[in-house]
Amino acid sequence: MRSSLQGMSCSSWAGFLSLSPTFENSSEFVLNLMESIKNIFTILAFGYGSLAGNLALAQESTVSVRLMVPDGGWKIRIDQVYQTSTHLLAVSMLERSPGPAIQVISQAKDSVKVKAPKLPVRHLILGKTWNWPNKEPFTFLSDPKELSKPIAGAKLVFQAQAKPVPKIPAMVNYIVVYKKEVFTDGKTKQGETLQELAKRHCKELGASPPSVLRIINGFAAKFHAANVPKLKALPEVKYVEMDQGF
Numbered sequence: 001m002r003s004s005l006q007g008m009s010c011s012s013w014a015g016f017l018s019l020s021p022t023f024e025n026s027s028e029f030v031l032n033l034m035e036s037i038k039n040i041f042t043i044l045a046f047g048y049g050s051l052a053g054n055l056a057l058a059q060e061s062t063v064s065v066r067l068m069v070p071d072g073g074w075k076i077r078i079d080q081v082y083q084t085s086t087h088l089l090a091v092s093m094l095e096r097s098p099g100p101a102i103q104v105i106s107q108a109k110d111s112v113k114v115k116a117p118k119l120p121v122r123h124l125i126l127g128k129t130w131n132w133p134n135k136e137p138f139t140f141l142s143d144p145k146e147l148s149k150p151i152a153g154a155k156l157v158f159q160a161q162a163k164p165v166p167k168i169p170a171m172v173n174y175i176v177v178y179k180k181e182v183f184t185d186g187k188t189k190q191g192e193t194l195q196e197l198a199k200r201h202c203k204e205l206g207a208s209p210p211s212v213l214r215i216i217n218g219f220a221a222k223f224h225a226a227n228v229p230k231l232k233a234l235p236e237v238k239y240v241e242m243d244q245g246f
Contacts, residue, residue, distance in 0.1 A: 061118040063090050063158070064111040067138065070130050073101030076108040082154035087120045089151055094127030114158040124150060171208065172225060173243040176201075177218035182236045194219070197236065205231055 063081050073096050082089040092110065123138040124147060134140075141147065178197070182188055188197055198210040198219040205227045210219035220243055223231060232240050 059115060059117055060113055061088075061116055062111060062113055063088060063121055064109065065090060065092050065123055065125075065138075066107055066109040067092075067094070067125065067136055068134060069094070069106055069108045071101045071103050072106045073097045073099070074106065074108050076110050076125075077160065078110045078112045078158070079160045080156060081112065081114045081116070081158035082151045083116045083119070083157045084154045087122055088114070088116060088157075089122050089124060089154055091124045091147060091151070092126070094125060094129075096129075112158055112160070116157040122150075170225075171222035173220060173222050174228065174231070174240050175213070175216075175218060175220050175243050176231065176240050177216050177238045178236050179238045180217060183217070188236070201231070201234060201236075 063078060065076055065078055067076055069076075074094060075097060076092050076094050078090055078092045080091040082091070094108070123136075125138050125140045126142075126144060128134075128140045139150070176198070178194070182197075183194065187193055192200065194214060194217065195210070195212045198212055198221070202208065202210045202219075202221050205223060207224075207227070208222040210221040212219045218238075228240065231237065
C-alpha cells in the first residue's frame with residue numbers, strides 16, 4: 001500500500017485532492033441543502049393551504065325552504081340553521097305583509113348558504129295561522145319556546161341578520177272640531193266632557209295629549225298620518241284639518 005502511494009504522480013495526488021470537499025465547499029453544500037429544504041416546506045405549506053381552502057368550500061351548502069301559503073302576501077324567512085351529526089335543522093318564520101295581495105294559493109320560499117356539509121334538512125316553521133294542512137313534511141310550531149327540544153345539543157351554523165328597526169312615522173299636528181250636538185250641558189250622552197272625550201280619542205289613536213280648544217268645541221293634537229282617516233270617521237267629529245301653525 002505504501003509503495004502504491006509513493007508511486008502516485010503529483011498529478012494523481014492533485015486529482016484526488018480535488019475530489020475531497022474542502023471546508024468552504026462543505027459550507028456551501030449545507031447552505032444549498034437548507035435552501036432546498038426551505039423551498040420544499042414552502043411548497044408543502046402552499047399545498048396544505050390550498051387543500052384546507054378547498055375543504056372549507058366543500059363544507060358550504062345551501063338550505064332552501066318552499067311552502068304553500070294562502071295568498072301572495074305571505075313570506076317565509078330562514079332565521080337559523082342548526083347542525084347535528086346526522087342532519088340540519090332549519091328554523092323559518094312565516095309573516096304576512098300588510099296590504100292587499102293576490103288572493104290565490106301561492107308558494108313562499110327562501111334560500112341561504114351555510115357553513116356545514118350537505119346533510120338531510122328538517123324544517124321547523126313558526127308563524128302559520130291557517131287551518132288547512134300543508135303537504136310539505138315540515139314541523140309547524142305555535143310558539144318559539146317549542147324550539148328548545150328539537151335543537152337541544154345541535155350546533156348553530158347560520159343566523160340571519162336582524163331586521164332593521166322600522167322608522168316611526170312622523171306625527172303631524174291636527175285641529176279636530178266636534179259636532180255641537182255631541183254635547184248637552186257640556187257633556188256627551190256617556191257623561192264625558194270635551195276634555196275627557198278628546199283625551200280618549202287621542203289615546204285610542206296613539207296621538208299626543210290633546211290641547212282643548214273650547215272656543216271651537218274641539219282640540220289640537222299630533223296624530224300619525226295613517227290614523228287620520230280613522231279620526232275623521234269618528235261619529236262625534238265634524239271635521240279635521242292640519243294645523244298650519246306647526
